[in-house]
Amino acid sequence: MSYRSLNDPTDTAHLEAMPGRSGGVQELTLPVIQGTLGPSVLDIRSLYPEKGYLTYDPGYTSTASCASKITFVDGEKGILLHRGYPIAELAEKSTFLEVAYLLMEGELPSAKEYEDFSGSITIHNMLHEQLRNFYSGFRRDAHPMAIMVGVVGALSAFYHDSLDIRDPQQRMIASHRLIAKMPTIASMAYKYAIGQPFVYPRNDLKYEENFLYMMFGIPTTSYQVNPVVAKALNKILILHADHEQNASTSTVRLAGSTGANPFACIAAGIACLWGPAHGGANEAVLNMLREIGHKDRIPEFIKKAKDKNDPFRLMGFGHRVYKNYDPRATVLRAACHEVLAELGRKDDPLLDLAQALEKIALEDPYFIEKKLYPNVDFYSGIIFQAIGIPPAMFTVLFAVARTVGWIAQWMEMIEDPSQRIGRPRQLYTGHPMRPYVSLKERTTA
Numbered sequence: 473m474s475y476r477s478l479n480d481p482t483d484t485a486h487l488e489a490m491p492g493r494s495g496g497v498q499e500l501t502l503p504v505i506q507g508t509l510g511p512s513v514l515d516i517r518s519l520y521p522e523k524g525y526l527t528y529d530p531g532y533t534s535t536a537s538c539a540s541k542i543t544f545v546d547g548e549k550g551i552l553l554h555r556g557y558p559i560a561e562l563a564e565k566s567t568f569l570e571v572a573y574l575l576m577e578g579e580l581p582s583a584k585e586y587e588d589f590s591g592s593i594t595i596h597n598m599l600h601e602q603l604r605n606f607y608s609g610f611r612r613d614a615h616p617m618a619i620m621v622g623v624v625g626a627l628s629a630f631y632h633d634s635l636d637i638r639d640p641q642q643r644m645i646a647s648h649r650l651i652a653k654m655p656t657i658a659s660m661a662y663k664y665a666i667g668q669p670f671v672y673p674r675n676d677l678k679y680e681e682n683f684l685y686m687m688f689g690i691p692t693t694s695y696q697v698n699p700v701v702a703k704a705l706n707k708i709l710i711l712h713a714d715h716e717q718n719a720s721t722s723t724v725r726l727a728g729s730t731g732a733n734p735f736a737c738i739a740a741g742i743a744c745l746w747g748p749a750h751g752g753a754n755e756a757v758l759n760m761l762r763e764i765g766h767k768d769r770i771p772e773f774i775k776k777a778k779d780k781n782d783p784f785r786l787m788g789f790g791h792r793v794y795k796n797y798d799p800r801a802t803v804l805r806a807a808c809h810e811v812l813a814e815l816g817r818k819d820d821p822l823l824d825l826a827q828a829l830e831k832i833a834l835e836d837p838y839f840i841e842k843k844l845y846p847n848v849d850f851y852s853g854i855i856f857q858a859i860g861i862p863p864a865m866f867t868v869l870f871a872v873a874r875t876v877g878w879i880a881q882w883m884e885m886i887e888d889p890s891q892r893i894g895r896p897r898q899l900y901t902g903h904p905m906r907p908y909v910s911l912k913e914r915t916t917a
């Protein structure tokens with residue numbers, strides 16, 4: 473497989489009839505760069521220095537912010553590949569830590585590499601004991617994502633020996649620490665909210681088993697991990713591990729481009745993920761299903777979603793990139809049925825409602841025309857609910873999974889020799905320059 477390097481464009485594109493800076497009309501020839509898959513890009517790096525123009529792209533719908541080898545998404549065809557491997561195969565055949573290794577290192581691990589990697593993640597799963605004190609500073613009703621932002625950011629105050637981002641060894645240790653400690657931090661946020669003692673991790677359990685144990689174990693009884701639940705959690709973690717240059721990943725890259733330490737960068741990613749248009753959507757899906765309450769009320773809510781004057785949107789539908797079925801939703805839809813059947817909740821009214829809503833929305837001309845398909849959040853909320861994870865924790869689980877994607881993308885950026893601080897420009901639409909008016913001369917409107 474070969475493809476041109478960034479400095480070896482495959483073609484050029486001509487943009488004509490651009491007004492020149494000093495009047496007249498000028499032509500512009502831009503290099504075109506082709507990746508291994510996906511649309512080619514116009515290389516506009518010389519546009520401002522040479523022509524004095526910026527490009528305007530709010531929401532970055534036509535902007536490739538970086539070159540990356542990690543994840544490929546084809547939104548039209550509904551394809552998602554990690555390092556070339558289709559997501560459905562990874563979800564079916566891999567463990568979450570194998571996928572973490574793949575995202576970070578570029579290849580699936582050999583048996584020895586896997587043992588070393590999972591061993592390293594296991595030995596880093598405890599938190600500095602002093603960090604426990606942070607939790608008691610929060611109100612008991614704090615949203616666990618608020619706790620996550622605070623505690624993950626605070627890791628930089630504890631692990632001084634892995635803050636030097638120029639040192640590959642320190643970067644690696646910080647990365648392993650983050651992946652290892654996220655389930656511990658997340659489950660402690662849950663335990664704090666419900667007033668139960670924190671549960672220390674157990675090194676004899678697998679990553680997802682340990683997470684369940686720390687979430688649901690209590691000191692007074694022994695906790696048996698349900699293998700069906702552990703399998704479903706493994707799948708959910710894989711499906712949420714990375715998704716190209718989404719809002720939170722771009723946030724991590726932007727924060728990291730300044731040289732900020734990895735713990736601070738991941739805390740920034742968590743803050744971004746919290747929003748209901750991003751990671752907060754799975755919690756919003758469940759709230760919406762509860763609000764709808766019964767199949768009979770679906771048409772009323774579909775009508776609201778289509779009404780331009782109503783801010784209501786069907787949560788779990790639509791995606792910036794996918795204009796087809798989200799491949800992760802396909803996997804989760806099947807997993808959802810599997811989990812509910814295994815847990816004896818086949819006739820779950822919420823799943824029933826979700827399926828009816830999905831069917832009606834997929835047949836509705838508005839949703840068809842706008843290519844609004846169910847996204848990954850549509851089903852993850854129902855699975856989480858079935859395995860006993862409370863809605864406020866849904867986005868936290870997403871953050872635990874996405875940490876590996878954030879780290880892989882952050883590492884790729886740091887290791888890129890052409891990396892520079894991320895600094896977008898703007899189209900200024902404010903006042904032109906004007907003289908200052910003293911307070912006594914100002915008139916009120």
Ligand code: ACO
Nearest residue numbers: 749750751753777785786787788789790791792842847849
């Ligand atoms: N319900 C009803 N209408 C919708 C929905 C929806 N869920 N999503 C988009 N639309 C409509 C918009 O009103 C807009 O209509 P218009 O062209 O007539 O103005 C059109 O579809 C395009 O929508 P945009 O908001 O421009 O699309 P954008 O790419 O900016 O937004 C987003 C994508 C944020 C995901 C949006 O579809 C949405 O809000 N969905 C619901 C929230 C959600 O499920 N988020 C999870 C995303 S996946 C993830 O983070 C893992």
